[in-house]
Amino acid sequence: MTLHTPGPESPAPGASAARLIYARPEVLRDRSTHYCPGCGHGVVHRLLAEVLTELDLPAHTIAVAPVGCAVFAYDYLDIDFVEAPHGRAPAVATGIRRVRPEAFVLTYQGDGDLAAIGTAEIVHAAARGERITAIFVNNGIYGMTGGQMAPTTLLGQKTTSSPFGRDAALMGYPIRITEMLAQLPGVTYAARGTIADVGSIGKLKAMIKRACQVQMEGGGFAIVEALSNCPVGWGMTPQQSIEHLKGPVVEAYPLGVIVDRGAVAQPTHDLGCPSPAHPEA
Amino acid sequence: MPWAPIVIAEDHCKGCELCVTACPKHVLALDRSRINVLGYHPVELTDAAACTSCAFCARVCPDAVFTVWAAPREELQR
Numbered sequence: 001m002t003l004h005t006p007g008p009e010s011p012a013p014g015a016s017a018a019r020l021i022y023a024r025p026e027v028l029r030d031r032s033t034h035y036c037p038g039c040g041h042g043v044v045h046r047l048l049a050e051v052l053t054e055l056d057l058p059a060h061t062i063a064v065a066p067v068g069c070a071v072f073a074y075d076y077l078d079i080d081f082v083e084a085p086h087g088r089a090p091a092v093a094t095g096i097r098r099v100r101p102e103a104f105v106l107t108y109q110g111d112g113d114l115a116a117i118g119t120a121e122i123v124h125a126a127a128r129g130e131r132i133t134a135i136f137v138n139n140g141i142y143g144m145t146g147g148q149m150a151p152t153t154l155l156g157q158k159t160t161s162s163p164f165g166r167d168a169a170l171m172g173y174p175i176r177i178t179e180m181l182a183q184l185p186g187v188t189y190a191a192r193g194t195i196a197d198v199g200s201i202g203k204l205k206a207m208i209k210r211a212c213q214v215q216m217e218g219g220g221f222a223i224v225e226a227l228s229n230c231p232v233g234w235g236m237t238p239q240q241s242i243e244h245l246k247g248p249v250v251e252a253y254p255l256g257v258i259v260d261r262g263a264v265a266q267p268t269h270d271l272g273c274p275s276p277a278h279p280e281a
Numbered sequence: 282m283p284w285a286p287i288v289i290a291e292d293h294c295k296g297c298e299l300c301v302t303a304c305p306k307h308v309l310a311l312d313r314s315r316i317n318v319l320g321y322h323p324v325e326l327t328d329a330a331a332c333t334s335c336a337f338c339a340r341v342c343p344d345a346v347f348t349v350w351a352a353p354r355e356e357l358q359r
Contacts, residue, residue, distance in 0.1 A: 022339040022349040024290075031293075032319060033344060038297030042343025198303055198337045231297075238297040 025049040027058050027078050034072060036143075038238025040195040040228030041069055044137055045076055047205045048108070052079065055212055061104045062096050064089040066118075068110035069143045079106075087118025090125035093132045104215060105131070111138040111152040112145075115177045119151075122181065122223075129186025129220035133211045136178065136223055139230040140249065147233035151175045154252050159233070174252060178225040182259040188219035191257040194227035196246045200255070207257065219262070227253055285329040287338070288348040296321035300338035300347070306331050309338060 024030070027049035035041050052058050058079050065073045067086035074081030084092040089107040097105050114122050114136050125132065141159055142148040148161040152174050156165040166174075182190035189211050193204030204226055211222035227249055229241035236244060294317060301309045301324065308331045311322040324346070326332060339347035 018286075018350040018353050020348075021286075021334050021351050022336040022347065024345040024348065028345055030290075035343065037295035037321065037343075038299055039343055042345065043341070046343075046345050195341075198340050201340050238299055239302055242299065242302070 025053050027053050029076055029078050031076070033076055035069065036230075036232045038229065038231045038241065039069070039143075040139065040226065040230075041137060043195040043201060044108075044135065044204075044226050044228065045073065047201070047208055048106075048135060049077060051205060051209045051212055054209070055216065057104050057212065057216075060102075061106055062100065063106040063108060064093045064096070066107070066109040066113040068113045070108055070110055070137065071144070073108050087113050087116070088121055089113065089118065090121040090130070090132065090134065093134075094125055094128070094130050097130055097132055104212070105133070106212075107132060107134045109134065109136055110143070111136070111140060111177075112142040112150045115151045115175055119177075122177070123184075126181045126184050126187050126221045126223070129184075129188075131215055131218070131220060132222075133215045134221070134223040135208065135211075136225040137228050138177075138225050138253070139228040139233070140174070141230050141233040143230045143233045147230070147235075152177070154248060158235070176253060178223060179258055181221075181223055184221075185261075187221045187223065187259060188261045189214045189222040189224075189257075190259045191223075192225040192227065192253060192255050194245060194250060194255060195229070196227070196242055196250065203255075210257075210260070225253075227255070283329055284352065285326060286332045286334045286350050286352055287326050287329075288350075289324060289326070290346040290348075291323040292318045293344045293346045294321060294323040295319060295344055296323065297343065298324070299341045299343065300324055303337045303341040305335065305337060306333060308332050 061079045063081050065081050065083045066089050089109050093105050093107045140152045149159040153166050158165050178190050191207040193207045194200045207224045211224045214222040229245045231238045231241040308328040310327050312325040317323045334351045336349040339349050
């Protein structure tokens, strides 16, 4: 069946033009991603592209890409990117913030990157109240390397490195890293959303937008955790992974805004490198 | 050519069927008779008249394959 849809450049002759409800944001490059079918990274990329466009930020943004499945984020989002070593996105973002105080600085990390090898960097960037916005995609597994157990893997969850399920006695408990960071006074905004359904995706977008606005208003560190799925790593179909996400995953990682300290200017982000204008500083 | 409220970038579709599940009108389905450049069965709109342009498909799609239009007034009256 061939179907015809009038675009803005070709309205149906003599008819009122069709109204555009939804189009791919231009910041999201028109190419196929390397992500597996049903992977939540695509949704988070798209939301990020929409939010940056709505806030007129793409031209001012310097983003930091992680190591992990999202390592090629710079291929998919048409904004400036720096690729950080594994887990070091907040440290790289801190450097960018210190030399480019006017830029909008964004980090995009997965849970293997942020919650495991990069724990020290994210905790201390948050403790310093760095004026950066962190997007944290948590799918509870190391997806890129073949589905090994991550610090965020649920108890009982089978992965290639915990084939009988995660056992607390042997492997410890999953970390709620966003709650952990939220208690630091340097953190202006911390929230957790999910890509599980249309409603949640809308809420997640609002959280990402707020996290970006916090930085624009001069607030401190802002983090949004996006609970995501990993159909291949979890050994499920995309539909099953979404059901799993809505059930045990959301139960273990409650959704909502954890802290919003408003746009209180953080004194810490002025303590950068000594300015050449003030050599005595 | 019949009017359709949805344009699908078929070559980006990975056939994950998240849109099929999200569609409240159940008018999306994989076209099992075709394979796109990525090697997946692409999604297709099975009933253009039943589609309400709610854009739920576009909001859940991880590969941003959907462009959604609301019908012109003439189409709605038909």
